[in-house]
Amino acid sequence: MKHLTKKTGYFVEYVALVIMILAVWMMLEKQGTLNPVILPAPDKVFETFVSLLAKQTLIQHMSVSLARVLKGYILASVAGIILGIVIGLFEHARRFTDLLIQIIKPIPPIAWIPLVILWFGIGETGKVFLIFLGGFFTILINVYDGIRQADVKLLEVSKVAETPFFTHVFKVIIPGAAPNIFTGLRVGLSSCWMCVVAAELVSSNTGLGFMIMNARQFGQTDTVIVGMITIGVIGKVMDSIIRAVEKKVIYW
Amino acid sequence: MAYIELKNVNKYFDNNGEEFQVLKNIDFDINKGEFICFVGASGCGKSTLLRSIAGLEVKYEGTITVDGKEIKKPEKQRGMVFQEPRLFPWMNVSQNIGYVLDTKDKEEKKRKVSEFINMVGLRGFETALPKELSGGMAQRAGIARALANEPEVLLMDEPFGALDALTKIQLQQTVRRIHNESHQTTIMVTHDIEEAVYLADKIVIFTNRPGSIRKIINVNLPEDRDRNSLEFVNVRKKVFDAITISA
Numbered sequence: 001m002k003h004l005t006k007k008t009g010y011f012v013e014y015v016a017l018v019i020m021i022l023a024v025w026m027m028l029e030k031q032g033t034l035n036p037v038i039l040p041a042p043d044k045v046f047e048t049f050v051s052l053l054a055k056q057t058l059i060q061h062m063s064v065s066l067a068r069v070l071k072g073y074i075l076a077s078v079a080g081i082i083l084g085i086v087i088g089l090f091e092h093a094r095r096f097t098d099l100l101i102q103i104i105k106p107i108p109p110i111a112w113i114p115l116v117i118l119w120f121g122i123g124e125t126g127k128v129f130l131i132f133l134g135g136f137f138t139i140l141i142n143v144y145d146g147i148r149q150a151d152v153k154l155l156e157v158s159k160v161a162e163t164p165f166f167t168h169v170f171k172v173i174i175p176g177a178a179p180n181i182f183t184g185l186r187v188g189l190s191s192c193w194m195c196v197v198a199a200e201l202v203s204s205n206t207g208l209g210f211m212i213m214n215a216r217q218f219g220q221t222d223t224v225i226v227g228m229i230t231i232g233v234i235g236k237v238m239d240s241i242i243r244a245v246e247k248k249v250i251y252w
Numbered sequence: 253m254a255y256i257e258l259k260n261v262n263k264y265f266d267n268n269g270e271e272f273q274v275l276k277n278i279d280f281d282i283n284k285g286e287f288i289c290f291v292g293a294s295g296c297g298k299s300t301l302l303r304s305i306a307g308l309e310v311k312y313e314g315t316i317t318v319d320g321k322e323i324k325k326p327e328k329q330r331g332m333v334f335q336e337p338r339l340f341p342w343m344n345v346s347q348n349i350g351y352v353l354d355t356k357d358k359e360e361k362k363r364k365v366s367e368f369i370n371m372v373g374l375r376g377f378e379t380a381l382p383k384e385l386s387g388g389m390a391q392r393a394g395i396a397r398a399l400a401n402e403p404e405v406l407l408m409d410e411p412f413g414a415l416d417a418l419t420k421i422q423l424q425q426t427v428r429r430i431h432n433e434s435h436q437t438t439i440m441v442t443h444d445i446e447e448a449v450y451l452a453d454k455i456v457i458f459t460n461r462p463g464s465i466r467k468i469i470n471v472n473l474p475e476d477r478d479r480n481s482l483e484f485v486n487v488r489k490k491v492f493d494a495i496t497i498s499a
């Protein structure tokens with residue numbers, strides 16, 4: 001019982017801030033001080049949410065954005081993990097690629113948009129490429145950092161046992177880097193979401209980014225907020241899924 | 253020709269560009285089957301010498317040979333027990349021990365793993381993860397892992413240094429018993445004089461850094477040793493005097 005109350009306490013703590021903000025928001029609207037174009041009332045936002053759901057618009061935009069994110073993210077994860085392992089393992093590979101990575105990494109994916117439109121047009125490929133860029137470097141760098149920070153003491157165990165290279169990589173190096181790999185996967189996912197919205201703001205007639213931009217032009221601030229919250233919630237849910245997987249995978 | 257020969261070994265380390273000597277004119281032989289203990293103040297280079305014999309340190313002057321062959325890199329014929337257990341956290345006890353075995357035969361591997369688990373008294377903990385083990389149990393697993401390959405040379409770096417007195421005595425007995433059966437050439441670093449007298453055929457006493465050999469004491473006690481026997485106490489005193497008087 002005591003355990004339960006403690007858990008409830010934690011949960012209250014966890015949601016308190018969000019509920020407080022909602023409460024202040026509602027109070028402001030009760031006082032009538034809110035201009036609905038600048039900040040519509042919470043119940044109005046909720047109404048819009050329900051009607052967008054009913055018309056299926058929200059689901060459509062959401063699934064388009066989600067599909068784009070997943071494509072780019074999966075590509076970024078596979079490439080980032082494989083290249084990260086190779087670069088982490090071989091000092092030559094690291095020196096060979098380091099300068100390029102260090103120069104490209106700080107360029108925000110949004111700055112790539114003009115080039116991407118020139119190269120790929122405004123179709124899907126360009127958007128997936130942008131999302132890929134957004135996730136790739138984050139994942140790559142976390143993976144190779146994880147591998148390079150491997151515990152030298154454990155590596156010596158393999159050396160003394162003359163463990164074959166691939167056994168060593170799969171049984172020692174990769175599990176050792178697993179926490180960093182997961183960090184990369186989680187941070188990379190948020191980067192991917194930022195990129196999809198940026199890409200859809202610029203050139204698209206579908207997706208949550210488009211929905212937000214389009215609503216802004218018509219002064220539908222409520223729809224803008226619905227779009228924003230939707231992105232936030234999906235991001236959080238996906239992050240929780242990765243965390244759950246991480247907990248299962250990293251059992252030690 | 254002796255089994256392991258150390259010929260005039262000098263070793264330097266670099267400390268922020270400044271070179272300092274860790275080992276000085278190390279020159280002695282080890283016969284096959286002998287149990288050697290290195291004793292000396294901390295920082296005098298015992299671990300460095302042991303790591304050189306393991307092949308983990310290769311930059312030094314002089315030569316170290318095993319069976320006439322110079323040591324260039326680690327080889328599984330020379331097993332190592334480190335000061336810390338160094339178990340892989342993601343592998344259970346069996347997997348940690350099995351990891352170093354290179355036999356492809358699954359049955360053979362299983363048999364060996366369980367043989368060495370029994371030998372160090374870890375039966376029942378095969379599937380335990382390192383985080384579930386006490387310090388003593390983890391160190392037992394580390395010892396089993398080094399033994400499982402049945403190396404010709406067993407190197408141990410203060411393997412019981414971090415353990416409580418009781419666990420330590422148990423493990424000393426285990427190591428004693430295993431050595432009585434296998435007669436593996438064994439080199440163990442310790443700063444516990446009694447431990448050295450209990451286990452060693454020869455005790456190599458080092459000077460402070462740069463470590464050189466101050467004295468080698470032949471223990472000449474039977475394989476079954478009684479820590480309270482007069483002979484034992486006499487040898488212990490001899491080692492104690494060698495360490496303290498000329499210091």
Ligand SMILES: Nc1ncnc2c1ncn2[C@@H]1O[C@H](COP(=O)(O)OP(=O)(O)O)[C@@H](O)[C@H]1O
Pocket residue numbers: 265266267274292293294295296297298299300301461
């Ligand atoms: N890789 C290293 N680089 C620089 N100095 C080292 C290194 N390893 C050990 N040393 C130094 O060499 C000396 C001897 O170390 P060590 O062999 O570990 O001594 P012991 O095992 O006898 O306590 C110490 O002063 C230690 O700080």
Ligand SMILES: [Mg+2]
Pocket residue numbers: 298299300409441
């Ligand atoms: Mg040491």
